[in-house]
Amino acid sequence: MNRLRVRALTLAVTLLALPCAYGRGGDDAPDSSRGFRLVFDIQASPHLSSQSSWRDGGYTISLGFGVNISPLMQLGVNVYTGRETIPPGFAAPASGRLPLGGASLEMTLFPLQAGEFRPYVALGYGLYTLAAENGYNGGGGHIEGGIQWDFSEFFSLRGGLACTVIRYHDPTGEAYQAVGFRPFTIRSAGAALRCSFYPAALP
Numbered sequence: 001m002n003r004l005r006v007r008a009l010t011l012a013v014t015l016l017a018l019p020c021a022y023g024r025g026g027d028d029a030p031d032s033s034r035g036f037r038l039v040f041d042i043q044a045s046p047h048l049s050s051q052s053s054w055r056d057g058g059y060t061i062s063l064g065f066g067v068n069i070s071p072l073m074q075l076g077v078n079v080y081t082g083r084e085t086i087p088p089g090f091a092a093p094a095s096g097r098l099p100l101g102g103a104s105l106e107m108t109l110f111p112l113q114a115g116e117f118r119p120y121v122a123l124g125y126g127l128y129t130l131a132a133e134n135g136y137n138g139g140g141g142h143i144e145g146g147i148q149w150d151f152s153e154f155f156s157l158r159g160g161l162a163c164t165v166i167r168y169h170d171p172t173g174e175a176y177q178a179v180g181f182r183p184f185t186i187r188s189a190g191a192a193l194r195c196s197f198y199p200a201a202l203p
Contacts, residue, residue, distance in 0.1 A: 047190025058083040092180035094132040102128030138168035
């Protein structure tokens with residue numbers, strides 16, 4: 001747990017230091033009115049889960065890529081890795097801190113076209129696997145909202161709160177290995193910190 005906190009703190013400090021590293025220099029102004037552009041991002045999201053009570057549920061780290069359609073909308077794909085805590089007795093046959101993997105489609109909407117700080121709402125749906133000797137496959141949606149800081153034409157930082165509901169509907173192992181399995185749902189809530197890069201690669 002201490003190692004996880006140190007890694008999360010290191011990531012947060014690194015992301016927050018990016019504006020200083022790149023700077024805005026002289027006459028450069030934040031450009032929050034980007035048109036059609038590629039976008040790449042990395043996001044870290046520790047969360048609480050509701051399996052038996054709201055408790056430390058784990059974390060996800062995602063790499064994303066997509067298109068900034070207009071100043072008001074982005075579409076993208078996120079690929080996840082992380083950990084999810086399944087308490088003993090909550091699901092069968094596997095429990096513990098299980099490796100998580102998955103991918104989701106996401107749409108982000110910005111109510112304001114311009115401004116250095118802009119609110120946003122992101123909606124997505126993904127497919128996920130909790131990997132173990134006998135793990136679980138599932139799918140579900142998420143919603144995220146917060147503030148995006150457009151500190152340069154090519155970079156932005158985003159911080160917000162995210163809620164996810166994932167229904168795990170079948171085990172990854174053979175039927176004889178999954179004795180006692182029943183579909184279950186995990187609801188989670190947590191923080192989301194994302195750094196995005198907008199290369200000028202499209203006309």
